[in-house]
Amino acid sequence: MRSLLLVTALLIASALAACGGKAHPASDDDGEDSGVFVNQAGFEPTSFSVEVHGKGRPVIFIPGLGCPGTMFDDVVQKLGDGYQSHVLTLAGFAGVKPIKPPLAAKVRKELIRYIRSNKLESAIIVGHSFGGFIAYWVGETAPRDVIGGLVIVDAGPGGIANDEEARLLRNTWAQAGDDELPVQIRTTFSYMTRSPKKMEPYFDAIAKSDRQTIGDAIYEFVKTDIADEVERIKAPALVVLADGGLQGRYRAEAAAIPNHEVVVLRGTGHFVWFDDLDGFTKTLDTFIRSTDEHSN
Secondary structure, three states, X not given: OOOHHHHHHHXXXXXXXXXXXXXXXXXXXXXOOOOOOXXXXXXXXXXXXXXXXXXXXXXXXXXXXXXXXXHHHHHHHHHOOOXXXXXXXXXXXXXXXXXOOOHHHHHHHXXXXXXXXXXXXXXXXXXXOHHHHHHHHHHHHOOOOOEEEEEEEOOOOOOXXXXXXXXXXXXXXXXXXXXXXXXXXXXXXXXXXXXXXXXXXXXXXXXXXXXXXXXXXXXXHHHOOOHHHHHHOOOOEEEEEOXXXXXXXXXXXXXXXXXXXXXXXXXXXXXXXXXXXXXXXXXXXXXXHHOHHHHO
8 A cells, every 4th residue: 555655745746647537527516696606694614614814805715635724824914914814724624524525526615605605805715735726626617706816826726647546545545544644744744845844833733634534635636627627717816836846737737727827936845835935925915916906
């Protein structure tokens, strides 16, 4: 069996090479006038929890695989009170109660309902890694009036494994031992930043993730291919990349987005804001300000 270290690295860095036919996402949309998209006051999501900070233009943060929303705390603080930050932690991750799969598909639907229920005008969605995949999917399917802009942080649009590989990845996580999981998480995540000490406070929270949820999320990610659909994204998009070997791949995958830009933060790892907080927040702030015309 492959080590958990390899599995985690393959998913979060999206480095697994495609080795078979890709599966397109199941058609589970009922149209923008259906229940999944309507404005329902008081809607309570089950696929994520939310912490809200500040007032102003809404910015929604979606963290990566197994990660707590608190990993964005420094970004939220650096952006300041001029924005209203909605920081998500996905169900089954970092101690949040799990739900039945598929997780990303349900987050995609419920996030749109959450935005409309809370009347978040021209919301900016910031997604990192697995959260970036979800941001791609939301941007591709959401009604145009819901999204003010997308920020994809070191992520691709999924669809990178065949059935056999996808099942192996899922099962490896589901079968991880109680002693193995924390060690592998510490080892793997330490290599995803050039500043490993900044990752230290989050290991325990990540290790509280539900293993079956992580396995199912990996399966959903590697089997859901929306690469051919990103041309449907109408909102302005910013793709922020780590200074690593996947730049070319991520650029190519984002190329079909009609209105997008790509920024590489030099000297950064996968968790780019851990390595260059000032550069990341400045890039994010500049992009949000550039979309102001879309919010009027």
